[in-house]
Each structure stands twice: as structure tokens, then as C-alpha cells.
Amino acid sequence: CSMRLPTKPWHTPTSTPTPKTPEEKAAVQLEAYLEVRDIAYRKRTIDFKTLNPVATGDEFLQLQHAVASMSLKKVTVEGEYTHTLDEPRNRGKEMLIIDCEDRTGVTWKNDGAVRQPDFTDPKGKPLRNPAPVEYTLVKDKGVWKASDSDLLWDQPC
Numbered sequence: 001c002s003m004r005l006p007t008k009p010w011h012t013p014t015s016t017p018t019p020k021t022p023e024e025k026a027a028v029q030l031e032a033y034l035e036v037r038d039i040a041y042r043k044r045t046i047d048f049k050t051l052n053p054v055a056t057g058d059e060f061l062q063l064q065h066a067v068a069s070m071s072l073k074k075v076t077v078e079g080e081y082t083h084t085l086d087e088p089r090n091r092g093k094e095m096l097i098i099d100c101e102d103r104t105g106v107t108w109k110n111d112g113a114v115r116q117p118d119f120t121d122p123k124g125k126p127l128r129n130p131a132p133v134e135y136t137l138v139k140d141k142g143v144w145k146a147s148d149s150d151l152l153w154d155q156p157c
Contacts, residue, residue, distance in 0.1 A: 075111075085098070
């Protein structure tokens with residue numbers, strides 16, 4: 001049984017200890033990336049000054065593609081995601097962290113109409129909520145950055 005770590009509020013109190021281990025640093029970076037991603041979804045635009053320090057590779061490109069597609073297809077996102085991070089798994093050159101992403105507080109709309117069903121799995125069935133998403137983080141210029149994500153659609157959180 002893995003231990004669940006609730007994500008920290010974006011504005012952490014000054015008494016919060018500075019992350020020291022690679023795992024702690026990677027988790028803080030993933031939290032920062034998820035905040036940037038969630039804001040990009042709601043605003044349908046990307047602030048590269050906030051994205052560049054927390055994402056790289058496929059994840060960086062996928063977020064750009066998703067936001068561009070949302071604008072083109074008139075998709076809007078309202079509300080807040082809830083992220084619960086699992087213990088980071090250190091694989092040497094990369095860190096794997098599963099986010100149990102809860103979309104309960106989020107509404108996706110297509111051209112003003114609420115999307116029904118919300119999301120589907122590859123078999124066309126409604127996607128479970130919350131759903132686990134495995135993030136890969138890699139070191140880029142000495143800093144952990146989200147580089148890839150994989151929706152584990154067939155697994156529970």
C-alpha cells in the first residue's frame with residue numbers, strides 16, 4: 001500500500017522546510033507544473049515564463065498542443081483539479097510520480113455545452129474519477145522537470 005501525499009497549497013507558509021532530497025525536489029516541481037498546466041487549461045493560453053522552468057520534452061509540447069486544440073475547438077475549462085501525489089520513485093536519471101487526479105471540481109465545455117461524457121477511456125467507457133496519471137521527471141539544466149505523462153486509465157488510484 002503506497003502512502004498518499006496531499007499536494008501543498010501553491011502559497012506555502014514560510015515555515016515549510018526547503019526540499020532537500022531529489023525526490024522532494026521532483027515532487028515540488030511536479031506540483032508547480034500541475035499548477036501551470038491547470039491555469040493554462042482555464043485560460044487557454046500558456047505563460048512560457050512559468051512553463052519553461054517546470055516542463056520539457058513531450059510534456060512541454062503536449063501542453064502546447066492541448067491548449068491550441070482547446071482554442072481551435074472552443075473548449076473551455078472551469079474549476080479546480082485536485083492533485084494527490086504518490087511517493088516519488090527514483091530511477092536514477094528520472095523520477096516517476098503518480099498523481100491521483102480528481103476532476104470532480106472541473107467542468108469541460110465544448111462551445112459552451114458541458115462535455116458529456118466527461119472523459120472516456122480507450123474502450124469508450126467513462127473514465128474513472130479520480131484517475132492516476134504517471135509523470136516522468138528528468139533533470140534539465142540541474143532542475144527536475146515534467147517530461148512525459150501517461151494516463152493509467154485501467155488502474156485505480
